[in-house]
Amino acid sequence: MNTAIETNGKTVGKGIRNRARNRRIIMGVVFLAAAAFIWLVFSANLAPGAVTKYVMTPGGSTALAPDWVFTTSVYLNIIAGMLTLAGAYQIIRGFGKYTNGVLALVAGLFIFGFLSWATAGGQTNLAGLLRVMVVRSVPLTLGALSGILCERAGVVNIAIEGMMLTAAFVSTVFASLAHNLWVGLLAGVLAGGVMGVIHGVLSIKYKINQIISGTVINIFATGITSYLSSKYIQKTQFQYLNEPGMFPQIQVPLLSRIPFIGPILFSHNMYVFAMIFFVALLTFLLYKTRWGLRLRSVGEHPKAADTLGINVFRTRYMAVILGGMMAGFAGTYFSLGSSGRFDEVMTAGRGFIGLAAMIFGNWNPIGSMGAGMLFGFFDSLSVKASLLQVPLPSEFLGMAPYLATIIVLAGVVGRGQMPAADGEPYEKE
Amino acid sequence: MASALELRGITKRFPGVLANDHIDLTVEQGEIHALLGENGAGKTTLMNILYGLYRPDEGEIFINGEKKIIHSPIDAIKGGVGMVHQHFMLVPVFSVTDNVMLGEEYTKYGGVLDRERAAKRIREISDTYKLNIDPNAFIKDLPVGLQQRVEIIKLLFREADILIMDEPTAVLTPQEVDELFKIMHTLISQGKSIIFITHKLGEVLEIADRITVIRGGKVIGTTTPQESDMNDLATMMVGRDVRLEVDKEEQKAGEVVLSVKDLTVLDPRGAVAVDGISFDVRSGEVLGFAGVQGNGQTELVRALTGLLNPIDGEVRLNGEDITHASPRKVTELGTAHIPEDRQKDGLTLSFPISDNLVLNTYYLPPFSRYAWMQQKEIVRNAKELVQKFDVRTPSVFTPASSLSGGNQQKVIVAREFSRPIKLLIASQPTRGLDVGSIEYIHKQLINKRDEGCAILLVSTELDEVMQLSDRIAVIYRGKILAIVDAKTTSKAALGLLMAGITAGSEEGNKSPATPDQVSAG
Numbered sequence: 001m002n003t004a005i006e007t008n009g010k011t012v013g014k015g016i017r018n019r020a021r022n023r024r025i026i027m028g029v030v031f032l033a034a035a036a037f038i039w040l041v042f043s044a045n046l047a048p049g050a051v052t053k054y055v056m057t058p059g060g061s062t063a064l065a066p067d068w069v070f071t072t073s074v075y076l077n078i079i080a081g082m083l084t085l086a087g088a089y090q091i092i093r094g095f096g097k098y099t100n101g102v103l104a105l106v107a108g109l110f111i112f113g114f115l116s117w118a119t120a121g122g123q124t125n126l127a128g129l130l131r132v133m134v135v136r137s138v139p140l141t142l143g144a145l146s147g148i149l150c151e152r153a154g155v156v157n158i159a160i161e162g163m164m165l166t167a168a169f170v171s172t173v174f175a176s177l178a179h180n181l182w183v184g185l186l187a188g189v190l191a192g193g194v195m196g197v198i199h200g201v202l203s204i205k206y207k208i209n210q211i212i213s214g215t216v217i218n219i220f221a222t223g224i225t226s227y228l229s230s231k232y233i234q235k236t237q238f239q240y241l242n243e244p245g246m247f248p249q250i251q252v253p254l255l256s257r258i259p260f261i262g263p264i265l266f267s268h269n270m271y272v273f274a275m276i277f278f279v280a281l282l283t284f285l286l287y288k289t290r291w292g293l294r295l296r297s298v299g300e301h302p303k304a305a306d307t308l309g310i311n312v313f314r315t316r317y318m319a320v321i322l323g324g325m326m327a328g329f330a331g332t333y334f335s336l337g338s339s340g341r342f343d344e345v346m347t348a349g350r351g352f353i354g355l356a357a358m359i360f361g362n363w364n365p366i367g368s369m370g371a372g373m374l375f376g377f378f379d380s381l382s383v384k385a386s387l388l389q390v391p392l393p394s395e396f397l398g399m400a401p402y403l404a405t406i407i408v409l410a411g412v413v414g415r416g417q418m419p420a421a422d423g424e425p426y427e428k429e
Numbered sequence: 430m431a432s433a434l435e436l437r438g439i440t441k442r443f444p445g446v447l448a449n450d451h452i453d454l455t456v457e458q459g460e461i462h463a464l465l466g467e468n469g470a471g472k473t474t475l476m477n478i479l480y481g482l483y484r485p486d487e488g489e490i491f492i493n494g495e496k497k498i499i500h501s502p503i504d505a506i507k508g509g510v511g512m513v514h515q516h517f518m519l520v521p522v523f524s525v526t527d528n529v530m531l532g533e534e535y536t537k538y539g540g541v542l543d544r545e546r547a548a549k550r551i552r553e554i555s556d557t558y559k560l561n562i563d564p565n566a567f568i569k570d571l572p573v574g575l576q577q578r579v580e581i582i583k584l585l586f587r588e589a590d591i592l593i594m595d596e597p598t599a600v601l602t603p604q605e606v607d608e609l610f611k612i613m614h615t616l617i618s619q620g621k622s623i624i625f626i627t628h629k630l631g632e633v634l635e636i637a638d639r640i641t642v643i644r645g646g647k648v649i650g651t652t653t654p655q656e657s658d659m660n661d662l663a664t665m666m667v668g669r670d671v672r673l674e675v676d677k678e679e680q681k682a683g684e685v686v687l688s689v690k691d692l693t694v695l696d697p698r699g700a701v702a703v704d705g706i707s708f709d710v711r712s713g714e715v716l717g718f719a720g721v722q723g724n725g726q727t728e729l730v731r732a733l734t735g736l737l738n739p740i741d742g743e744v745r746l747n748g749e750d751i752t753h754a755s756p757r758k759v760t761e762l763g764t765a766h767i768p769e770d771r772q773k774d775g776l777t778l779s780f781p782i783s784d785n786l787v788l789n790t791y792y793l794p795p796f797s798r799y800a801w802m803q804q805k806e807i808v809r810n811a812k813e814l815v816q817k818f819d820v821r822t823p824s825v826f827t828p829a830s831s832l833s834g835g836n837q838q839k840v841i842v843a844r845e846f847s848r849p850i851k852l853l854i855a856s857q858p859t860r861g862l863d864v865g866s867i868e869y870i871h872k873q874l875i876n877k878r879d880e881g882c883a884i885l886l887v888s889t890e891l892d893e894v895m896q897l898s899d900r901i902a903v904i905y906r907g908k909i910l911a912i913v914d915a916k917t918t919s920k921a922a923l924g925l926l927m928a929g930i931t932a933g934s935e936e937g938n939k940s941p942a943t944p945d946q947v948s949a950g
Binding site: 294 | 480482501502503506512514518519520521522523527531532533534536540541542583
């Protein structure tokens with residue numbers, strides 16, 4: 001057979017191999033730069049023999065744990081050494097598919113190094129820091145779960161912020177009137193559900209661009225809650241409408257008495273436990289049940305689902321309404337779980353950050369909780385850092401998680417798997 | 430015994446079109462019944478009615494002698510009718526098991542999926558019909574041929590007895606087609622019936638038990654492979670005598686016009702689509718690219734025409750480097766482009782024909798002077814071209830959207846051929862056209878070649894590539910596996926290459942190991 005006359009086996013894939021190599025080397029250089037930064041900036045600015053003291057018991061806790069004290073320079077040198085090794089290995093051989101994992105580890109070590117340096121000569125309440133991280137992650141993770149419910153079914157929900165804000169307002173008023181937190185909670189969840197219905201009708205039935213629909217809801221929610229708030233419930237004669245009270249702290253028997261871990265994880269109000277429960281529940285429902293399979297199929301390939309007899313519209317409505325209720329639940333955290341009152345625009349962009357946590361977590365409940373914790377950590381750290389007199393405005397630390405999100409979204413760490421039909425209205429033939 | 434399926438007097442009207450005109454069709458149990466017709470003849474409409482996606486205006490459907498009302502795919506499935514769609518209805522990120530049982534899930538207590546039981550059933554079906562499918566594989570990892578089998582399993586899982594296959598061979602290599610035909614024989618030997626929709630005559634004669642030809646929404650006749658041949662069927666399908674061969678004279682290729690070296694292009698998602706390929710096209714020759722859809726052809730053409738920026742390699746047109754040139758620059762240097770998607774990339778559908786005919790020359794005199802468009806000239810140009818290229822349209826002011834596919838393609842050809850060109854890049858130039866238009870386009874391409882134009886032809890229709898090309902490059906996963914002489918090669922040899930199997934490699938592994946040799950051109 002005289003077929004093979006020309007081939008170009010020699011040059012196959014040259015371009016792409018170059019790209020992979022460049023990426024590997026850049027990553028290695030980043031690791032080395034982190035190590036150099038620790039040596040040149042942190043270690044060099046240490047008083048000789050400085051000591052870092054981490055307090056391992058949060059304020060007010062009875063589960064006592066001994067403090068963690070070490071000589072700062074020793075630990076910094078160990079960390080810098082580890083980062084150098086990682087960087088060298090990455091440049092020479094590469095971690096391959098573990099690269100992202102190693103990157104996370106390097107980032108974690110770097111942050112620990114930073115904190116240890118900032119604390120040198122003083123003390124930081126590490127347990128308190130982590131406890132606040134868990135608390136701050138609650139609205140972000142719950143918001144992300146709302147996003148997951150909607151987007152896994154193919155409807156982009158940018159309206160989480162507005163849904164949360166509405167629910168925060170409604171729950172405040174109802175809880176105040178009924179003198180019952182649970183009534184307020186229920187009202188908030190239902191308010192979120194109603195917002196979900198609006199988003200669903202606009203984007204599923206009328207096929208309005210889902211981003212526009214979500215934006216409209218956000219603007220509407222901000223406007224109406226601010227108006228009602230300044231006109232009524234912030235006024236002294238309506239004071240009784242803005243006194244909902246707060247869900248109490250729950251000490252989980254035994255578990256909360258574990259030193260260090262107990263106060264961080266098992267001594268919170270019900271929202272933290274609800275978050276863990278919903279993450280587990282949604283993971284199970286999405287991946288192990290008929291309900292989840294159908295929901296995901298509608299978000300991936302609605303036409304295929306339709307030809308197999310799955311009602312795409314009904315599934316999407318259900319998902320968006322449940323997503324709205326989840327956002328509503330998250331919204332009640334602000335009023336009933338965190339501050340015990342309603343303030344104008346009190347969600348302060350947390351809904352959008354929840355959306356970022358969803359993307360960072362790859363549209364996966366557990367991943368999103370991880371992302372929520374990460375954002376919560378920096379949130380918590382920026383508060384602490386302002387107390388530590390670090391020569392760095394705390395706002396910069398506050399920026400860190402969002403910078404990380406931008407980097408992730410730009411695809412540097414590798415692209416996530418968005419549901420294939422996300423944001424596309426379904427048209428029947 | 431009653432027929433497996435009987436359609437009586439099915440009629441379906443769309444605004445302005447009678448898509449199905451009192452169609453009668455009978456399918457017996459255990460037969461492969463081919464439904465043959467040109468694009469737009471009404472085959473797909475008829476099958477969508479049978480599958481419950483459309484409702485007929487008139488007519489009745491009988492399954493096993495029983496009258497059925499089919500208003501949705503669910504009704505069709507319950508009636509034992511299943512459809513393998515031309516564009517697969519599979520979720521790439523789901524496993525085979527999840528895809529197959531979707532909508533008909535096996536569950537344990539309270540809606541929890543029973544994947545093991547479903548996988549066992551899929552394995553049984555796979556063994557019975559020799560389909561060789563692993564239920565735990567993910568769709569995105571399977572080649573197209575196996576994905577199609579998953580579609581078949583989906584129907585068997587639902588115990589369908591009548592399987593509609595809509596152009597199932599369009600996306601397959603010749604070897605995969607052979608395997609599909611084997612599977613189809615196994616299916617009918619187990620008592621299933623198959624409706625095989627196609628416009629490819631050779632396949633019909635090879636596999637069908639009976640053939641029904643549809644033209645213009647009407648049944649023209651039913652025949653068998655024994656009673657007819659290619660020419661009979663073509664005449665029935667088109668309604669007049671058709672020449673199936675393309676006349677082409679020997680011609681000596683001239684200077685190198687397009688020279689491509691180590692070209693690497695990424696697709697929009699960042700995956701390598703064109704993987705370091707090199708080739709030349711000379712004046713007066715047609716270099717055809719054969720390959721299964723989705724092997725980098727689209728990205729190659731987009732890179733050559735300046736629509737995608739390659740990440741590596743070099744493209745030269747008559748010696749000038751155009752690797753990173755803008756589309757306008759590429760056009761001005763004498764490149765014509767017949768794009769793959771004529772409605773999206775070839776025309777501005779809402780514009781009148783006259784404007785579409787100057788889309789790449791509107792800024793030059795005589796069509797514009799300073800900033801002003803010269804409508805008179807544009808219309809004169811349009812009238813001339815419409816006549817010369819035989820575009821059937823009520824006027825040159827008609828929007829391009831209201832033309833038929835064949836006439837839309839003629840508008841594009843007229844625009845591209847109306848200026849002096851040295852290189853023509855034609856991507857799927859006849860996709861979705863009727864036989865008359867195909868003949869016309871083929872003739873135009875060969876004329877251009879005889880005038881000394883260099884032509885790069887990309888097509889997934891292997892017959893078309895073999896008929897028109899002087900040399901054929903086989904593209905597989907973004908690489909050229911071989912460039913062969915069109916006169917000495919065979920369909921079987923090309924088919925193997927299209928599946929990634931080269932002379933030196935085993936089981937079509939990714940690195941072709943054939944020795945480098947000198948180009949024949």
